[in-house]
Amino acid sequence: MSCSQEQTATRDPGGAEEISDSEFLDIELENLQPETPESCDGLSPALGNDCGTESETVEGPLIPKTDSAEEAGTPPELAGVSAGAGEGSTVLLRRKRVLAERSPLERFRLRYLCVTDVCGQAWCELQVVYGFELPHVPKREEESPEVKAGASIHLARELEVHDVVSVSAQSREDRWALKILNMLSMLPILQAGRRVRELPVFGMLEGVFLVGVIDELHYSHKGELVLSELKTRGPRSLPGRAQERSHHFQVRLYKLLFDSMVRGLLERDAFVQSLNLRPEQPLGSGVMEHAQKLGLHVHTFGGVLELALMNLSYSELPAIDVLKIEYCHQGSSDAIGTREVSFDEAGVRAELRNHLSYWIGQREPRGVDIEEAWKCRSCSFEEHCEWRRERAENATASNQTKRFK
Numbered sequence: 001m002s003c004s005q006e007q008t009a010t011r012d013p014g015g016a017e018e019i020s021d022s023e024f025l026d027i028e029l030e031n032l033q034p035e036t037p038e039s040c041d042g043l044s045p046a047l048g049n050d051c052g053t054e055s056e057t058v059e060g061p062l063i064p065k066t067d068s069a070e071e072a073g074t075p076p077e078l079a080g081v082s083a084g085a086g087e088g089s090t091v092l093l094r095r096k097r098v099l100a101e102r103s104p105l106e107r108f109r110l111r112y113l114c115v116t117d118v119c120g121q122a123w124c125e126l127q128v129v130y131g132f133e134l135p136h137v138p139k140r141e142e143e144s145p146e147v148k149a150g151a152s153i154h155l156a157r158e159l160e161v162h163d164v165v166s167v168s169a170q171s172r173e174d175r176w177a178l179k180i181l182n183m184l185s186m187l188p189i190l191q192a193g194r195r196v197r198e199l200p201v202f203g204m205l206e207g208v209f210l211v212g213v214i215d216e217l218h219y220s221h222k223g224e225l226v227l228s229e230l231k232t233r234g235p236r237s238l239p240g241r242a243q244e245r246s247h248h249f250q251v252r253l254y255k256l257l258f259d260s261m262v263r264g265l266l267e268r269d270a271f272v273q274s275l276n277l278r279p280e281q282p283l284g285s286g287v288m289e290h291a292q293k294l295g296l297h298v299h300t301f302g303g304v305l306e307l308a309l310m311n312l313s314y315s316e317l318p319a320i321d322v323l324k325i326e327y328c329h330q331g332s333s334d335a336i337g338t339r340e341v342s343f344d345e346a347g348v349r350a351e352l353r354n355h356l357s358y359w360i361g362q363r364e365p366r367g368v369d370i371e372e373a374w375k376c377r378s379c380s381f382e383e384h385c386e387w388r389r390e391r392a393e394n395a396t397a398s399n400q401t402k403r404f405k
């Protein structure tokens with residue numbers, strides 16, 4: 001039994017024709033609520049974010065309507081960024097000034113990153129950043145029938161292996177407790193050699209807390225633990241290299257997170273401090289009841305966390321042996337193909353450090369290379385993008401120079 005999730009599709013670094021994975025199906029309520037100094041939980045409402053696996057009963061509009069950029073999640077110092085065409089250089093100067101003052105993690109009040117955000121950087125880093133800076137720009141892919149079809153395929157697969165129940169959460173600690181309970185409930189199933197789906201993973205990697213959801217783990221006939229990531233696609237073809245790069249990075253990050261969890265490397269203090277959670281917070285009645293149904297007698301968030309850490313330490317679950325991505329057609333659910341993904345820990349960590357260097361304020365965000373400008377055509381932020389505008393201006397200037405020579 002898994003806690004229910006608010007199902008919706010969010011932006012896809014791979015473009016509108018493809019939904020990336022189960023993570024894209026979940027909106028974390030925290031990310032969609034305006035933050036106030038008192039209630040700031042370290043999350044931006046900018047993205048329909050992808051790491052929410054906790055159960056929620058959610059009512060009302062997901063993205064609150066407000067006139068204030070700050071309330072809406074855009075930090076005040078960025079409220080005017082990308083305000084209009086023709087302001088490219090001013091905008092860039094302002095962005096640089098803002099960057100010098102606070103890191104993006106601080107500016108967006110993020111306590112953790114979702115795996116899919118980091119992987120989105122492999123597609124276009126600036127697109128991810130705009131997702132936070134310009135939360136009200138409609139995402140082209142969100143309402144597309146392809147994305148909805150992909151969401152249904154993911155949900156159908158999840159329902160094959162467990163029921164989904166809705167649990168009411170009353171606090172941030174409740175929501176994180178539900179994530180942990182989801183993970184905890186799957187450990188014995190995995191230990192019994194059976195398949196699990198939608199497994200939450202989390203942990204500190206290269207100094208930043210990351211959260212994700214593994215589509216599926218099962219054992220092969222050789223006894224290897226296999227991670228299988230489902231990608232649904234509009235076209236009946238495998239993705240190009242740019243999308244593939246991002247998909248490969250995603251499953252490699254999942255392996256890093258899962259392996260460190262089952263090796264007992266998830267630390268209580270890192271969890272509590274990174275996410276600013278109160279271990280002594282009593283669980284709400286809905287979460288407590290849910291835990292009891294799972295046979296767990298816990299009363300506080302700290303109790304759930306301790307139980308999880310103990311279970312992970314003594315689980316004797318193996319590290320993931322094989323990484324696979326399964327591509328299937330959105331319209332028909334037909335299989336398109338399966339790709340096995342290699343793993344080199346040093347390489348993955350180096351790539352992760354490169355992506356995180358933006359979030360910790362060591363550099364500015366980057367848009368796509370000129371050879372990949374085709375990505376901009378399907379980007380929701382095409383009209384607002386200073387990177388794209390600057391390149392277009394440079395190209396015009398260079399053409400004019402050539403003409404006058």
Ligand code: SF4
Pocket residue numbers: 124125126127130367368375376379380381382385386387388
């Ligand atoms: Fe990236 Fe192009 Fe979108 Fe700009 S328009 S955010 S460079 S994909």
